[in-house]
Each structure stands twice: as structure tokens, then as C-alpha cells.
Amino acid sequence: MKILDKYILKSYLTPFLATFLIVLFVLVMQALWLAFDDIAGKGIDLVFILQFLYYTALIVTPQALPIAVLLSSIMALGNLAENYEFAAIKSAGVSLQRLVRPLLILTILLSFVNFLFLNKVYTYAMGKQKGLYLNIKKKKPALALVAGSFNTEIPGYHIKFDKKYGKDENLLDNILIYDLSENKGNNKIITAKTGKIISEKGSKYMSLVLNDGNFFEDHVKGNSDKMPSSTATFDEYEILINISSFSGNVEIDSIKSYQTLSLDQLNDTLPSIKLNYDEYIEGRALNLYRNSDAKKLYAYPDSLINKKLKPGILDNFDSQAQLRILSAAAQKSDQAVNIIKNKKTFLKFKRTVLNKYETEYYNRIAFSLSCLILFFIGAPLGSIIRKGGFGLPMILAICIYVVYFFTNTFGRNLAEESSVTALLGSWISAIIMIPFAFLLTRRATKDRGIFNIGVFLQPITKLLKKLNTKSNTNAISNDE
Numbered sequence: 001m002k003i004l005d006k007y008i009l010k011s012y013l014t015p016f017l018a019t020f021l022i023v024l025f026v027l028v029m030q031a032l033w034l035a036f037d038d039i040a041g042k043g044i045d046l047v048f049i050l051q052f053l054y055y056t057a058l059i060v061t062p063q064a065l066p067i068a069v070l071l072s073s074i075m076a077l078g079n080l081a082e083n084y085e086f087a088a089i090k091s092a093g094v095s096l097q098r099l100v101r102p103l104l105i106l107t108i109l110l111s112f113v114n115f116l117f118l119n120k121v122y123t124y125a126m127g128k129q130k131g132l133y134l135n136i137k138k139k140k141p142a143l144a145l146v147a148g149s150f151n152t153e154i155p156g157y158h159i160k161f162d163k164k165y166g167k168d169e170n171l172l173d174n175i176l177i178y179d180l181s182e183n184k185g186n187n188k189i190i191t192a193k194t195g196k197i198i199s200e201k202g203s204k205y206m207s208l209v210l211n212d213g214n215f216f217e218d219h220v221k222g223n224s225d226k227m228p229s230s231t232a233t234f235d236e237y238e239i240l241i242n243i244s245s246f247s248g249n250v251e252i253d254s255i256k257s258y259q260t261l262s263l264d265q266l267n268d269t270l271p272s273i274k275l276n277y278d279e280y281i282e283g284r285a286l287n288l289y290r291n292s293d294a295k296k297l298y299a300y301p302d303s304l305i306n307k308k309l310k311p312g313i314l315d316n317f318d319s320q321a322q323l324r325i326l327s328a329a330a331q332k333s334d335q336a337v338n339i340i341k342n343k344k345t346f347l348k349f350k351r352t353v354l355n356k357y358e359t360e361y362y363n364r365i366a367f368s369l370s371c372l373i374l375f376f377i378g379a380p381l382g383s384i385i386r387k388g389g390f391g392l393p394m395i396l397a398i399c400i401y402v403v404y405f406f407t408n409t410f411g412r413n414l415a416e417e418s419s420v421t422a423l424l425g426s427w428i429s430a431i432i433m434i435p436f437a438f439l440l441t442r443r444a445t446k447d448r449g450i451f452n453i454g455v456f457l458q459p460i461t462k463l464l465k466k467l468n469t470k471s472n473t474n475a476i477s478n479d480e
Contacts, residue, residue, distance in 0.1 A: 004094070005102040012076040012103050019075075020068035027060040028053060051132055058125035062117045062367065065110060066404075070374040071397040073103065077382030078393055096445055100379050107375040115368035119262050127260040145172075145197075150349050154206075154241060156181035160345070161195070170197040175210060177239075178346060187218040189342045190237070208239040216342050218287065231338065258360040266361045270354075277354050284343055288336060351418060358422035359415040366426045367408065373430060374404065376437035380444030404429050 032053065077100075080089070089099060145151045151159045162174040172195040179188035192213030199206040215232045261269060314322045377400060385392060408429035415425025 015075040016072035019071045023067045024064040031056045055125040055129040065114050066370040066374050069371045070378040073378030074382040074393040078387045081386035111371040118364045123260050189216040206241045210237045258357045355416045362426035380440040383444045
């Protein structure tokens, strides 16, 4: 049996190493192509590109391992079945379970290696790569801003915009800024239709010129009774940002995100993020309650109600007083609506950040089992199709992994948008693929095909025979 195990492992490892290196190369080149616009023509030297490729290879290794396991398992078992070696082994009394036992042990080890990569190497490489990006972008602060999401690299500001364009990519459209420079929370909100980033090489300051916008500010608690908030519009507004702290070399320890934290660190960080989110919700609710003057509303006992008052509140006032009341109510309503609109985007951002941390925590565990799940799909599938090489196995492996990766990405996106829980979003791909793996394994063990066409054709055949017999009987009776 040891000779058989060595032969099976050799038949498996040869295509595994080849497919792993091919897939790794393709994924690295894809990442380089996606980052091409950010690094091309920016005066970046060869050392940076080589470092970028090295860290990218470490990042995509957990994705390359499951694809290599799936494809090599289909190829190895397919080759054995195609060359009738599988039939010879079975005739010697060796079952499929015994045949794939060394491969199963190897796959479990690969799953453990994949988990270590996700928990240790992936986080290290992601932090290093982010540090490379920031050290390059410090030369041009405009490069640090990405369209479509909140940018937190600029100290003291959270900036979001829809589009970045221009020769130097310093022109912005539909800008939303949370000014945190005074360390009083996100009390200042600035919106603008267009903007321009002005910075000189080596300067400690960056100017952000905004056009056609609005300014909103929540005032401190001491003045909240007199003026809870204030708004203003402007044609042009310039913000001078100190980027001296942004201009130094970035180290990996200074970069903290859900992608650079291990499972233990994520587990320690999640409670504080959840507490911060709950406190934010409570603070926004309290602010809305204060601005609406809801504390002045209370129910009078029936004994204190003036019986001479009319049921309609406005009917008790003259036309001038009614106009003032309606105007004040409309102003209060507009102010409340503006507060809600201004806070809605940031609230969604904070909820998305919390969801990303939770989803990353569960996805690390779920994705580390992808090697094992895809092995139980690839191994029985190879023995069923009885086809080796890079032809049909490659097509099947790509289709299966696309389904697995798509469902995993789809589940993560749903979890980040709060459509489903982080636990369900991380495990949805496994929930879909495990029954499929169980079905294939069972049919391969019983030496059956993927689908038994006879099961579907048999009822149709019986019906046709019955109809044919009935028609012949009617024809004979008519002749008589």
C-alpha cells in the first residue's frame, strides 16, 4: 500500500505544483494590471514594482491554493480513470476511500497552511503593500484619494467624491468632507459639487479648493440650547490641510485595517468598534431629539385642559400667529431633514466598517476550508468524467471555482451592506458547495455518473409505449 500511496501522491503533486504556479502567476499579473493606472507614469522605480509583485504573490497565495487543489484532484483522478488504472486498483480490492486517503491527508495539511497564510502571511503582506502605496502617494497627496469611498489617509479629514480627473488627477466631483481636525468628532460636514487639489512637491500643506457647496456644523453642547447647529452655502471655499504627518515613511505597524489584523486582533478590535458605533447611534438620536425640542412636549391631564380651546391647535391663533407657527415648524422640519441627510452617509460608512471587520473575521475561517471543500468536489468529479490533462478538467475547475468565488464575494458584499449577517455572508459559498461535494462523493463511491439519464427517460419511454399500445388496439378494433 505504501507504493500505491507514493504513486497516488506523485500523480497528484506533479499537476498541483504546475497549476499552482500558473494560477499564482495569472493572479499576480491581474493584480498588477489593476494597479497599473496607479503606478504607471508616476516615477516609480523597479525596486517598488518588484516589492509590489512579491507582496502581491503572498496575498493571492490563499486564492491560488484552492484552485490548484481543485484542478489537480480532477486531473489526477481523471488520469487514473482514463488509463484504466483506477479500474485495476478497484479490481484489487482497493476502494475509492482508501485510494484518496493520502490525498485527503495532504489536503488537510494544505488547508492548515492556507489558514496560516490567511492569518499571518496575508496580513503581513497586506500591511506592507499598503505601506508601499502610501509611501508612493505621499509624493502626490492627490494619488492617495480614491473615488467612490471614504478616504481617511489625509489626517483630520474623511473625504469622499464620485470622480477624479484632470491631467494630474486633482479635479474632483460631488465631494463630501467630514472635518475632524478639531478633534470634536464629525461635527463639521462640507459638501461641494466640484473641487481642486493644489499641492507643491515637498510642501507640508495641501489646499483643497471647493466650489458651489454647503457647510453644516453641530455646535458644542454648551451652546446647543441657543443654536444647536448652523448651515451656510458658498461659491468658493478653501481648506488648508497640514500633511506633514502624512509625508513620512509609513511602517506596517502604523497601518491598521481589517485586512492587516490577525484573527486574535480582529476578535479584540470588534468590541470597541461595536461600542463606538452604538455610541454614535445614541449620540445622533439624542442630537435629533434636542433639535426637535421634543422635551418641551408633554401631556396635560384632562383636568388642566382649557375647555374653551378649539380642538384644532391652529384655530386658537390669528392668521399672523398661524403663519409664524407654520414657518417655525417648516424650518424645524427642514433642519431635521438636513441633519439626517448629512449624517446618513457617515452612518452608513461606520456600519460598513463594522460589517467589514465582522465579515473578515468569519471569512478567514470559512475560506481556509476551501481547499478541503473543493477537493471533495474535484476528486470524485475526476473519477466520474474519467478524463485527464488540461482540457476538460481545466474547464470544469474554472467553472466550479468561479461559482465558489462569486458566491463568496456576493455573500461578503451582502454582509458589508447589512443585507445578511456577517456569519451567513462568509459561509454562504460553503453552504452552497458542500451539498454538491457530498452528492459527487456519494455517486463516485457507488461508481455512478453525475446524472442518471435513465431515471428521467424511463417514465417518458413507458408513457410512449403505453400510448403506442393503445393506438394499435384501437386500430385493430376498427378493422374488425
